[in-house]
Amino acid sequence: xxxxxxLAEKEREKNRVAMPEQEPEERRRxxxxxxxxxTPEMAVAEASRCLQCKSPTCIEGCPVxxxxxxxxxxxxxEKFDEAIRKIWEKNRLPAICGRVCPQETQCEGRxxxxxxxxxxxxxxxxRFAADSARExxxxxxxxxPEPSGKRVAIVGxxxxxxxxxxxxxxxxxxVTIFEALHxxxxxxxxxxxEFRLPKEIVADEVESLEDQGAEIRCNTVIGxxxxxxxxxxxxxxxxxxxxxxxxxxxxxxxxxxxxxxxxANEYLTRANLMKAYQFPEYDTPMPKGKNVVVLxxxxxxxxxxxxxxRLGADSVRIVYRxxxxxxxxxxxxxxxxxxxxxxxxxxxxxxxFLGDDEGRVVGMECIRMELGEPDASGRRRPVPxxxxxxxxxxxxxxxxxxxxxxxxxxxxxxxxxxxxxxYIVADPETGETSIEGVWAGGDIVTGSATVIEAMGAGRxxxxxxxxxxxxxxxxxxxxxx
Ligand code: FAD
Ligand code: SF4
Numbered sequence: 109x110x111x112x113x114x115l116a117e118k119e120r121e122k123n124r125v126a127m128p129e130q131e132p133e134e135r136r137r138x139x140x141x142x143x144x145x146x147t148p149e150m151a152v153a154e155a156s157r158c159l160q161c162k163s164p165t166c167i168e169g170c171p172v173x174x175x176x177x178x179x180x181x182x183x184x185x186e187k188f189d190e191a192i193r194k195i196w197e198k199n200r201l202p203a204i205c206g207r208v209c210p211q212e213t214q215c216e217g218r219x220x221x222x223x224x225x226x227x228x229x230x231x232x233x234x235r236f237a238a239d240s241a242r243e244x245x246x247x248x249x250x251x252x253p254e255p256s257g258k259r260v261a262i263v264g265x266x267x268x269x270x271x272x273x274x275x276x277x278x279x280x281x282x283v284t285i286f287e288a289l290h291x292x293x294x295x296x297x298x299x300x301x302e303f304r305l306p307k308e309i310v311a312d313e314v315e316s317l318e319d320q321g322a323e324i325r326c327n328t329v330i331g332x333x334x335x336x337x338x339x340x341x342x343x344x345x346x347x348x349x350x351x352x353x354x355x356x357x358x359x360x361x362x363x364x365x366x367x368x369x370x371x372a373n374e375y376l377t378r379a380n381l382m383k384a385y386q387f388p389e390y391d392t393p394m395p396k397g398k399n400v401v402v403l404x405x406x407x408x409x410x411x412x413x414x415x416x417x418r419l420g421a422d423s424v425r426i427v428y429r430x431x432x433x434x435x436x437x438x439x440x441x442x443x444x445x446x447x448x449x450x451x452x453x454x455x456x457x458x459x460x461f462l463g464d465d466e467g468r469v470v471g472m473e474c475i476r477m478e479l480g481e482p483d484a485s486g487r488r489r490p491v492p493x494x495x496x497x498x499x500x501x502x503x504x505x506x507x508x509x510x511x512x513x514x515x516x517x518x519x520x521x522x523x524x525x526x527x528x529x530x531y532i533v534a535d536p537e538t539g540e541t542s543i544e545g546v547w548a549g550g551d552i553v554t555g556s557a558t559v560i561e562a563m564g565a566g567r568x569x570x571x572x573x574x575x576x577x578x579x580x581x582x583x584x585x586x587x588x589x
Pocket of ligand 1: 208209210263264265267268287288294295299300330331351352353408514516549550556562
């Protein structure tokens with residue numbers, strides 16, 4: 109009997125419960141979410157694999173330090189409402205993180221079972237707990253705190269700004285979020301496509317912040333519509349900058365101005381935020397493309413390629429100058445793209461774009477590459493193979509080779525210290541910047557990173573802002589968090 113139990117235990121360790129998904133043939137032409145979510149039975153089975161370690165290392169892998177073994181134990185005991193409450197203690201956006209966190213390098217990468225190759229599906233379980241709560245209408249509404257009388261302006265409504273807002277509201281401060289676009293959510297709404305992150309989930313999170321008293325002012329560009337100085341003049345006691353890093357980079361090669369070549373940022377914004385995929389129901393034109401080429405191999409490139417496939421392309425090719433091993437996208441996203449028919453042209457770099465008489469892109473000249481010695485990034489440097497040029501036909505090119513800091517706010521704000529790449533210099537522990545009363549966090553400080561890292565920065569900044577505002581209220585006392 110004991111031997112049987114031992115065998116059953118070993119089986120459990122191996123058998124990670126797979127998340128059901130839409131079939132590739134079906135999903136490659138629709139925008140519905142690809143992974144379908146666990147059933148309660150699947151969640152309990154997966155939760156039962158957790159070893160409940162005494163000194164769990166997975167928690168260290170989570171930037172917001174969710175008590176992972178505790179919420180997993182609650183799922184195993186079928187206490188789903190308690191499981192989500194345990195997660196909410198640390199994470200305001202679990203339905204989002206469960207879907208888009210790179211768990212393999214974060215929490216799941218530190219799970220002891222990862223050594224055997226089958227870590228607990230922490231992200232899937234987090235998503236399950238969050239989705240069951242949403243289905244039941246369960247909300248994370250903590251009792252309303254005493255109003256502090258302090259007002260904070262938050263610039264940017266991405267995960268960093270939303271986290272600062274939630275944490276400050278919970279401490280009794282009044283917050284106003286200023287957003288340049290017409291919808292709040294940052295990359296969560298304009299970048300990550302519907303088939304990876306349904307927009308109603310982000311809308312729910314924003315709505316719950318509004319229920320708690322947050323004011324959101326869209327279509328307001330700070331640095332242009334209103335300056336930072338004017339925000340202080342309006343009476344805000346502190347400002348948090350979370351404007352992200354959305355300035356697209358280009359290849360700087362001949363022909364880049366041809367019609368039919370655009371940045372992934374513009375392409376995805378049209379598709380996601382402006383719902384161009386529902387044209388003509390939504391009034392946004394969208395270059396569709398029959399033979400699409402996507403340059404780059406990160407998550408943004410995979411999202412662009414998979415969007416192009418869904419918009420009806422005959423062929424979609426990812427062109428990347430390094431090898432498969434160096435591709436920065438999550439393994440799961442590469443796998444999904446391949447299953448949906450996206451092709452990969454690796455160790456290949458474009459040298460110029462080719463146009464027709466009307467100035468439209470019709471092709472691209474490429475050169476083959478080989479890998480040399482490691483460069484500053486630690487990855488092997490791609491070196492062109494002379495004489496290996498060849499042409500590929502294409503009528504739409506999407507450039508997804510990275511983004512940089514948007515200079516609009518940063519350059520128009522006197523005294524704001526920037527690093528040489530144009531990102532804001534902020535204290536990593538507190539988010540304080542060179543200007544008294546101004547904090548910053550998320551991609552505008554670190555460069556393009558992850559949702560959960562932006563949230564972690566938002567949490568640290570909110571704690572520091574609260575300390576400062578409370579110290580101002582009670583100058584002689586030290587304030588506990
Ligand atoms: P953002 O999300 O960029 O939000 C900044 C907001 O500020 C935007 O809404 C912008 O409009 C607004 N803003 C900018 N300037 C101003 C101004 N002057 N005034 C007012 N508002 C302004 N991360 C993951 O963890 N997993 C993924 O799978 C993943 N996939 C991604 C896919 C794509 C296509 C992209 C682009 C990114 C992806 N990321 C992913 C990265 C992740 O989304 C970002 O790291 C994260 O959103 C950064 O959050 P943030 O709050 O700093 O900024
Ligand atoms: Fe893992 Fe992200 Fe959830 Fe933390 S928030 S437990 S890193 S999936």
